[in-house]
Amino acid sequence: MPVYKNDKNGTWYVMVRYKDWRGDRKQKCQRGFATKREAQEWERQFLLQKSADIDMTLESFCELFEKDVRPKLKENTWMTKEHIIRTKILPYLGKKKLSEITARDVIDWQNEMRKLTGINGKPLSPTYLKTIHAQLSSIFNHAVRYYDMNSNPALKAGCMGSEECKEMEFWTKEEYLKFSEAMMDKPLSYYAFELLYWCGIREGELLALTPADFDFKNEMLRINKSYQRLNGKDVITPPKTKQSNRMVKMPKFLCDEMQDCMKMFYDLKDTDRLFPVTKHYLAKEMVRGCKETGVKKIKIHGLRHSHISFLIDRGFTALAIGKRVGHSGEKITYRYAHLFPSKQDEMANKLDMERAEKGEMEDVR
Incomplete structure (x- = not known):
């Protein structure tokens, strides 16, 4: 297919005909090439694309x-x-x-x-x-x-x-409680960090929450979406993985706090974002709280690690923790293996006992 020159501005353009994936004939015009060679090369690459020819660049x-x-x-x-x-x-x-x-x-x-x-x-x-x-x-x-x-x-x-x-960053319960006290002067920040620490949800999941996601009667929190700020616009997307779609049981004190949080708003609708702030805002608040309290600085995601570490320390299984935070039990075991209590000594002692019992039986014979 020949290329053409635009006499008005001296640029070149291409009129190319091709068949689409249905077999229908189509025509495409591409303008604005500085030289004839550029126009011809564009046409060649376009036709290679349409024919799925791997000689394309x-x-x-x-x-x-x-x-x-x-x-x-x-x-x-x-x-x-x-x-x-x-x-x-x-x-x-x-x-x-x-x-x-x-x-x-x-x-x-x-x-x-x-x-x-x-x-x-x-x-x-x-x-x-x-x-x-x-x-x-x-x-x-x-x-x-x-x-x-x-x-x-x-x-x-x-x-x-x-x-x-x-190295995985996380806070102990004592460190978090010290930090959270400094957040009480800004209730919205305080309630946001409470959810992050006591539920282990991701930052994007927090910022996408709406009042409709809270079932206070059954003390459940629904996680089924995530918030992103892309190209200057607020975007709500599905959560990170399929496993991230989950229901999280909230402790009673947190249910009370979240109901207090909702009372701060005038005319709050079920579909409104409960935390209409950005990730940048939360990061600044994290820095502020660390400076005021002297608690070591961690990233926002470190609160998720803190929640998981807290549950491991309290003896919950990797499978149960994984279901709560939207991970597989295998991933929890792999990423947090160093935090689980070691069973090596217990295993070795059990083997010693088994071997000793066998020896006693042989002595009796």
Whole structure:
């Protein structure tokens, strides 16, 4: 299909005809190319996309990847992926043909990633390097699974980076109670931190709560959504995982506090956000409380760790805790294994007793 020049402004445009996935004939016009060559290259890549030909560039394939994957993801999840693709993948591999990218190319790309530094001037963390590599590998896996690419060069090249084992931050009950006293001068902040600590819910789950989520008669709290601030807009999404949809039993004192919280509002509707603040606001309040009380500073998510740690210390099982906070029992065991009481001594003593009993029986014979 030829390209055309716009005599009015000297730019080039393309009129391309193609068949969509239904087999219907379509026509698309794309304008604003500075040169004829740019217009022709756009047309070539567009037709390769429509025919799902892996001779298209990685840049063109990523447009298909977005169309295929984005509808399945929460908006904030896609924004994270899109940032990595736009800033860490396409500037280095975007112009290469998908079919011609080799494991050697990926290794060279990995070495370039290791040279990069963050805004703090330090090299990218091993965890972030692993995340970047996983995104590239995910793109190639999509091409293998749905577009007949032979193999995944990122898989052949091997992983980059590693998951860091960061020290888990949490407060003891005594530390939290000291902090919470400093929050009482701002009731909304106080009630927000009460829910975070005594129910172990996530920050986004807290900020999405409405009066309709509270069943005070049965002392239950429904968690079925999450709050995000995206592109300057308040966005309510499904919770993080399927397991995150849950009912949380509240202690009686917390039910009383939440009813007092609702009385602060004038004309509060069932669908109104109970905590119409932002994550930034809560972070500032956390800093304020730590400064006033001298309690060590932790992140907001550390209150969730604190709740789980508190329940472990009180002897509850990983399975029961997992159901309460929206995790699997296996994940609770893995992430908080160092907090569970060790059973090694008990096991060894039991084996000693079993062996001793066997020896006594043999002596009797």
